[in-house]
Amino acid sequence: MLDSYDYSSCGPGLILYSPLSWPMLYEQLDWPNPEDYGVSNPSWTSILPEEWSNRHVWEWLQFCCDQHKLDANCIPFAQFNVNGRQLCSMTQSQFISAAGIYGEILYNSLHQSQSKADLPLVCDPVDKELHIDERTLNLEQNAGCFEGSQEQSIPAKKQAGLQSHHLWEFIRDLLLSPEENNDVLEWVDRNEGIFKVLKSDSLAKLWGRRKKNERMTYEKLSRALRHYYKTGILDRVDKRLVYKFGRNAYGWR
DNA sequence: CGATGGTTTCCTGATT
DNA sequence: TAATCAGGAAACCATC
Numbered sequence: 001m002l003d004s005y006d007y008s009s010c011g012p013g014l015i016l017y018s019p020l021s022w023p024m025l026y027e028q029l030d031w032p033n034p035e036d037y038g039v040s041n042p043s044w045t046s047i048l049p050e051e052w053s054n055r056h057v058w059e060w061l062q063f064c065c066d067q068h069k070l071d072a073n074c075i076p077f078a079q080f081n082v083n084g085r086q087l088c089s090m091t092q093s094q095f096i097s098a099a100g101i102y103g104e105i106l107y108n109s110l111h112q113s114q115s116k117a118d119l120p121l122v123c124d125p126v127d128k129e130l131h132i133d134e135r136t137l138n139l140e141q142n143a144g145c146f147e148g149s150q151e152q153s154i155p156a157k158k159q160a161g162l163q164s165h166h167l168w169e170f171i172r173d174l175l176l177s178p179e180e181n182n183d184v185l186e187w188v189d190r191n192e193g194i195f196k197v198l199k200s201d202s203l204a205k206l207w208g209r210r211k212k213n214e215r216m217t218y219e220k221l222s223r224a225l226r227h228y229y230k231t232g233i234l235d236r237v238d239k240r241l242v243y244k245f246g247r248n249a250y251g252w253r
Numbered sequence: 254c255g256a257t258g259g260t261t262t263c264c265t266g267a268t269t
Numbered sequence: 270t271a272a273t274c275a276g277g278a279a280a281c282c283a284t285c
Contacts, residue, residue: 223263223276240269
């Protein structure tokens with residue numbers, strides 16, 4: 001499946017989000033996984049935020065976690081059990097008090113995205129006037145999500161991993177995407193974030209294809225993984241081909 | 254343009 | 270013996 005797909009057709013700056021990377025939301029909120037009842041197309045990127053459903057709002061939050069490297073544990077997801085219209089009608093102060101420490105980032109992300117896509121702002125006009133100059137975050141890629149419907153032409157199953165800029169995110173998304181994983185990786189302890197590489201050569205090939213580097217090997221890939229030990233993305237596990245997500249990895253739960 | 258971060262490449266040596 | 274692991278060193282490259 002991956003072999004025949006040309007990622008370059010997606011174009012630069014296009015951010016896609018896979019439904020296969022969202023299970024942490026469903027776990028935290030005790031909601032059923034949408035795939036359990038046949039919903040698999042993430043459409044929040046192609047419709048106006050004020051049209052979002054509650055689920056779209058959560059999908060957007062997950063996207064923000066990845067995009068801005070936010071610790072999902074610090075976001076009170078339960079506070080966001082609202083639809084897009086309710087979300088957009090919040091004043092900035094309401095938003096920040098509901099969203100916790102990342103309130104300002106999330107608020108700016110939401111409203112700057114609308115602004116850059118030349119969509120009407122739907123926030124409180126007082127807040128809009130007060131904070132319009134505060135939209136200083138660099139969210140070019142995020143804005144791109146609202147600009148067109150290019151992603152709709154790409155089958156949902158092809159989207160996993162496209163947003164994975166880094167090796168560990170690529171591996172995380174493979175672990176969360178059973179259909180694409182193809183037994184390359186498996187969880188050893190899902191709760192502890194421990195996983196095993198079952199097909200080292202296949203993993204290297206997949207990563208090499210992702211980076212357009214035919215010379216990638218597991219030897220080199222594993223060196224990159226060992227660099228993660230010092231940054232807390234991975235923790236050492238004293239077993240061959242076994243790794244563990246560390247304190248600074250997110251989105252794998 | 255320089256600084257920076259995240260690899261990629263290569264390497265020596267140890268372990269399984 | 271081959272595969273894997275541990276890191277040092279440096280090159281590479283995209284982004285800021």
